[in-house]
Amino acid sequence: xxxxxPVVENIMNANDRLAQTNRAxxxxxxxxxxxxxxxxxxxxxxLIEKTLPLLKGRLRVAAIDGDIATxxxxxxxxxxxxxxxxxxxxxxxxHLDAVMLHGALEKLDLTQFDLLIxxxxxxxxxxxxxKLGTHKTVLVASIPEGDDKPYKYPGxxxxxxxxxxxxxxxxPYVDFRMDYFKQGIQVLNPDVTTFSLSCRTGExxxxxxxxxxxxxxxx
Amino acid sequence: MHExxxxxxxxxxxxxxxxxxxxxxxxxxHIVMGELATMVDDSIxxxxxxxxxxxxxxxxxxxxxxxxxxxxxxxxxxxYHPTDKELICPKCHGVGAKIIKGEEFSLESIDVE
Numbered sequence: 001x002x003x004x005x006p007v008v009e010n011i012m013n014a015n016d017r018l019a020q021t022n023r024a025x026x027x028x029x030x031x032x033x034x035x036x037x038x039x040x041x042x043x044x045x046x047l048i049e050k051t052l053p054l055l056k057g058r059l060r061v062a063a064i065d066g067d068i069a070t071x072x073x074x075x076x077x078x079x080x081x082x083x084x085x086x087x088x089x090x091x092x093x094x095h096l097d098a099v100m101l102h103g104a105l106e107k108l109d110l111t112q113f114d115l116l117i118x119x120x121x122x123x124x125x126x127x128x129x130x131k132l133g134t135h136k137t138v139l140v141a142s143i144p145e146g147d148d149k150p151y152k153y154p155g156x157x158x159x160x161x162x163x164x165x166x167x168x169x170x171x172p173y174v175d176f177r178m179d180y181f182k183q184g185i186q187v188l189n190p191d192v193t194t195f196s197l198s199c200r201t202g203e204x205x206x207x208x209x210x211x212x213x214x215x216x217x218x219x
Numbered sequence: 220m221h222e223x224x225x226x227x228x229x230x231x232x233x234x235x236x237x238x239x240x241x242x243x244x245x246x247x248x249h250i251v252m253g254e255l256a257t258m259v260d261d262s263i264x265x266x267x268x269x270x271x272x273x274x275x276x277x278x279x280x281x282x283x284x285x286x287x288x289x290x291x292x293x294x295x296x297x298x299y300h301p302t303d304k305e306l307i308c309p310k311c312h313g314v315g316a317k318i319i320k321g322e323e324f325s326l327e328s329i330d331v332e
Contacts, residue, residue, distance in 0.1 A: 005240050007326045009232050011225060011250075095221055125257050126221035151304060155257045158318075186314050187306040188290075 015130055018098035022105060022133030029110035031062075032212070032219035033118065035096075035132050037156060038140035039149075040122030043166040045073045046199040047140055047208075048117055052080040054209045059114040059216050064088060064104045066096040066121045073119060082117075084108055095126035098133060114216045124149070128156040136161040136215070143167045147177045150184030158188035162195070164208060169198040222259060226266035232326050233276050242331030245276035249328045254288040255321035279329075288321030 010016070026033050038044045048063060055061055063082040065073035067089060074087035086104045088096060101118065110116070118134055120127045139160040141149060144167060150157040157163075163185065171178075185192060193211065197204030229250070237245050252258055260283045271277050290306070291298045294313030307314050 002246060002330050002332055003240065003242075004328050004330050005236055005242075006328045007232060007236050008328070010325050011228050011232065012324065014228055014231070015224075093221075093224070097224065129221055129225075129257065148304075151306065154301075154306065155255060183314055184306060187316050188318065190315050 012129065012131075015098045018102055019131040019133035022098055022101050023135075025105060026110065026116060026133065026135070027219075029113075030219055031110050031113055031116050032216040033116040033134040033136075034162075034212075035118045035120055035127075035134040035137045036140060037120050037124070037127050037137060037160065038122060038142075039124045039145060042122070042140045042142040042145060043199050044119050044122065044140050045076050047164060047166065048077050048082075048119060049080040050199045050202065050205055051209060051212070052077070052082055054205060055115070055212065056081055058213055060112060061115045061117060062086075062108050062110070062113040063117045063119065064101065064108075065119045066090060066100065068092055068094075068121065077117075077119075083113060090121060094121055094123050095130050096120050096132060097130040101132045101134075114219070115212060124153040124156045128153075128159050135219070138162045138164060140164045140166055141181075143170045143174050143176050147181035148184075150181060154184075154188060157185050160189065160192060162193040162211070165194065165196045166199055168196050168203065169201050222262035223266050225258060226263050226270060229263070229326055230267070230271055230274070230276065233279075233329055234274060236329060237275060237331050240331055243275065244332045245279045245329055246332060247330035248276075248279055248281050248326065249284065249330075250281060251284050251286060251323045251325050251327050253286045253321040253323040255318065256324040258324060284327070286320050286323050289319040290316040291319050292316050 062084045063077035064086045071087040074085040078085040086107050137160045195208040292308035292313045293315040295311040297310040
């Protein structure tokens with residue numbers, strides 16, 4: 001005899017619960033944490049590289065870098081001045097999840113830091129589905145990717161707390177309608193904090209750095 | 220690609236509930252999937268056939284109920300379905316909307332024997 005059993009369980013529950021555990025651990029250490037998302041090549045690692053020297057003497061920073069393979073990103077973060085850099089190789093997975101972050105947190109003495117930067121795998125789809133437990137999610141978009149990305153990846157754009165628009169030095173050379181781009185974000189995410197900057201020229205980095213310092217003071 | 224860990228999660232929830240009900244076999248799964256949930260049902264089906272093998276849910280059929288996206292304009296409160304190229308309100312062209320439906324992703328029920 002067949003019997004129907006109601007379940008009504010959110011399929012992401014197991015991940016979300018572990019994300020809460022991660023958050024409790026980060027909070028207990030008084031650290032402010034961000035999860036950086038972007039497509040490959042948007043400038044996640046460059047942003048971290050340019051940001052770390054500007055935070056020197058102000059915030060002690062730990063970095064966790066997620067990639068399918070290699071330790072290139074954590075090496076770059078360490079070289080730029082991160083107090084500790086942990087690499088997570090996902091071995092093929094296209095995103096970090098709460099389990100992976102949990103493992104990486106084990107390797108850090110969080111009490112020694114003010115800011116934890118988690119660099120997710122370069123991908124605009126999957127990472128949005130997996131909460132990690134960080135305080136804020138930051139999306140790095142870049143001018144050459146095109147102005148239609150908020151429309152193509154609404155799941156990622158609507159879920160972020162801050163948006164960094166990188167490579168603004170390329171605006172004169174690329175057909176990029178800033179109004180159309182921003183409208184695609186504002187519809188579903190009107191409260192997002194936006195920073196326009198160029199990692200190459202350094203323009204606009206100050207406001208971003210101040211935002212990190214302010215939030216870290218509150219943590 | 221992210222469907223593999225998700226399918227593992229579906230299997231775990233299914234087996235937990237089947238065990239509680241002392242089921243011998245799971246025959247059907249009813250999954251609700253919103254249009255804005257970035258999951259691919261074919262992909263879940265593909266992984267399911269691999270990972271559910273040798274469990275009591277091995278032969279189960281997966282049913283997906285799709286929920287279309289619905290937004291509500293925060294200016295004129297019109298409810299509308301967004302298109303690929305335009306997210307703003309088709310009536311008043313207001314920018315700023317709330318997602319009413321389309322983000323669901325849950326296992327609604329399972330059929331067991």
